[in-house]
Amino acid sequence: MITHWNDMTTSLQIFNTIKKFFIEIGELSYFAGRFFKEVFTKPFEFKELLRQCYNMGNRSLLLVSITGFILGLVFTLQSRPTLMEFGAESWMPSMVSISIIREIGPVIIALICAGKISSGIGAELGSMRVTEQIDAMEVSGTNPFKFLVVTRIMAATLMIPLLIIYGDAIALFGSSLIENLKGDVSFQLYFNKVFDAIKFSDIIPATIKSIFFGFAIGLVGSFKGYNCTNGTVGVGEASNSAVVYTSLLLFVIDFIAVFISDIFFEI
């Protein structure tokens, strides 16, 4: 009888978790809908948008540089022995560039940005919510959703693709450095091979995908922060769950993007 009761409790907990998850998906969709409604209506907050672009881009530059550089470095070091085994080390630039540009670069850099930008937005807006700064904005006649949320989502949508392109370039530089040191391949030869290997069908889907990554990073961070409750504890939760949800969403977007790219670009 006790076992039966425990089973029921567990089932109820699972049901409530699933229910909560779907409610949250619904609320996030409504939030996204509100963004699309507000983004095309006046007044446009260009000054705040530029400030956010600068904050997100500039403050993530070092992190993306280090991540990209180490990514290219490690990827090349790890792949070299296997390619050498098959006498195919000359394929290194094309293999590394296609892998980085199509998949690894966008996903890794987006995940890094999810940790930095999405959690940052979640914490900042959450803190503004619990200290009544958002209420103060609304009382002063300003639309806080437009000023705080629309600008942040737009900035993330614009800056993440740029950061990913930059990160990809740094990763290729890291890779070329290893090839130069270990394989006596000149930088010019390395990059000639890279540009021979990559096609528009590699770059375009990756860039489109990274725009969606940026949107997801801005959207989830803003959603979690803007709807923050429970005081300072809630701020931590908002920041933490922003990273978790964004990371999950990035993989879902990646899966869908690869699936669609496969149809249109025949990968």
Next chain:
Amino acid sequence: MENKKNILPILKINNLKKSFGDNHVLNGFSIELFEGENLVLMGKSGSGKSVMIKCLVGLMQPDSGTIEIMGKDITTLSQKEFNNLRTEIGFLFQGSALYDSMTVRENLEFPLRKQKRELETIEKLVHNALISVGLVDAIDLMPEELSGGMKRRIALARAVILKPKIIIYDEPTTGLDPITAKEIIQLMRNIQQTHKTSSLIITHDVDCARVISNRMILLIDGINYAEGTFNELSSSTDKKIQAFFKS
């Protein structure tokens, strides 16, 4: 103030009700605030004061009842019309609510941004607002560099920068030491005398109520329990009323 029954109130709340599930917070609360008046609203924690002011400034929708600000029923206004009306209301938040990412100057400029004013006029308004709270030197500081009392003063300057007709104070002296609290009360009096504003003050501070109020309302269980001047209420023999004045 003596002939207030013959003049229209600048703010009128009538039979306001708000519930959260089974928790009935406001049960038909009504007030009238007249021009140039300082009306103090006192109530225990959880008596519905914050809910009432949130309904008043549009941060929360009441279940029923009407709120008229300068003769306009806010529940019937469009968002744009209500935002325009909001410029006539200054709000001092309990925690000051200064924007962390902005300097004092930017905090004060923020309410002015929707109004197309010349840069010189904005500078002048900011400067005058800071003079009125005695913090001109703090213009380029960030909120984190200010003390609690300074934050409250800057928030007060931000609340009055548009020269509103009504100022709502949400527990203006809470969390301040007695000396700073007295300074804030004095500033509130100065502002009321200079700008001829009407003030709705929500407070637990009996000293604040004594110094600043023209009239007081005691809120108990979501309704107006008692109304009168400070002296009338403080000398009442009703135990529920007396509880507010015992320190």
